[in-house]
Amino acid sequence: MAKQKKINPLHIFLIFWQLGRHHPFALLLLVLASGGWYGYELYYARPQMVYMGIPEAHDWKHPFTWTRIFRNEGFMVGYSDLRGNPLWVSYPLKPVPDNAPYHERPQRFSADWRNLTHITHGDYTHSGYDRGHMAPNYAISRLYGKTAQLDTFLMTNITPQKPNLNQKLWQRLEEVEIDYFAKQLGTVWVFTGPIFDPEIERLKSSYRVQIPDAFYKIYLAPPAKKEQAPKTLALIVPQQVRGQEPLDRFLVSVDEVEERTGFDFFHKLEDTLEEKLESSIDPTPWKLKAIARLPARY
Numbered sequence: 618m619a620k621q622k623k624i625n626p627l628h629i630f631l632i633f634w635q636l637g638r639h640h641p642f643a644l645l646l647l648v649l650a651s652g653g654w655y656g657y658e659l660y661y662a663r664p665q666m667v668y669m670g671i672p673e674a675h676d677w678k679h680p681f682t683w684t685r686i687f688r689n690e691g692f693m694v695g696y697s698d699l700r701g702n703p704l705w706v707s708y709p710l711k712p713v714p715d716n717a718p719y720h721e722r723p724q725r726f727s728a729d730w731r732n733l734t735h736i737t738h739g740d741y742t743h744s745g746y747d748r749g750h751m752a753p754n755y756a757i758s759r760l761y762g763k764t765a766q767l768d769t770f771l772m773t774n775i776t777p778q779k780p781n782l783n784q785k786l787w788q789r790l791e792e793v794e795i796d797y798f799a800k801q802l803g804t805v806w807v808f809t810g811p812i813f814d815p816e817i818e819r820l821k822s823s824y825r826v827q828i829p830d831a832f833y834k835i836y837l838a839p840p841a842k843k844e845q846a847p848k849t850l851a852l853i854v855p856q857q858v859r860g861q862e863p864l865d866r867f868l869v870s871v872d873e874v875e876e877r878t879g880f881d882f883f884h885k886l887e888d889t890l891e892e893k894l895e896s897s898i899d900p901t902p903w904k905l906k907a908i909a910r911l912p913a914r915y
């Protein structure tokens with residue numbers, strides 16, 4: 618994969634300064650166009666990439682919940698430059714068409730020019746941790762194409778995962794959600810990301826990257842009819858797993874995910890419905906018991 622060039626903010630500032638000095642009207646048009654683009658992002662494009670609201674921090678004053686939002690092909694990321702991790706990633710799944718092409722997996726991960734600390738593939742080398750996808754390579758590439766697949770290999774979609782988690786249990790979850798949940802329930806919205814305990818650990822190979830203690834998945838299937846309610850499923854998986862544990866061992870409520878992450882999900886739902894959905898644990902509609910022990914591919 619071609620190496621991405623790092624954008625120099627000072628260079629951009631100098632371009633704008635020179636433009637303002639010599640072509641003030643052009644600069645004004647550029648500012649207006651930028652405002653229009655941001656309005657499009659804020660009020661239309663980003664809301665299309667989540668279900669019932671972009672996750673909001675319970676306490677906006679807590680720096681470790683601050684995120685910058687990156688909209689990619691097929692998924693969206695709430696990224697923390699302070700933690701060097703995506704704190705939440707959202708993506709919609711649907712059944713994979715029979716004629717959907719397979720795309721060859723890239724050999725390396727790419728730095729994301731939007732990342733202020735410019736984390737690269739090499740930051741994880743010899744760290745003892747895998748580069749763990751949050752938006753999954755397989756599902757995103759089959760549903761949204763090659764460009765979307767390359768976006769999943771940006772380092773802003775990556776977080777440190779122990780090999781047994783990344784290569785076994787997390788891979789099983791990623792396979793179940795696209796091969797079973799989407800086929801059973803149609804469109805399924807996924808929110809996923811890391812969970813950090815108060816004691817901060819960092820990669821020995823890169824001080825810029827904090828190590829999560831666990832990871833969450835939240836699934837929501839919208840109702841087929843207006844009078845029906847959405848279906849939710851949530852899991853929290855610790856770093857230290859063997860990889861073959863049954864998936865239903867890690868079931869939790871959405872409320873517990875919110876408590877441990879500091880984020881409020883689905884906050885645009887009607888309050889009574891939101892409270893009911895987020896406090897319950899009901900894997901029955903997802904038929905999780907029947908697939909909880911499926912083996913990993915690796």
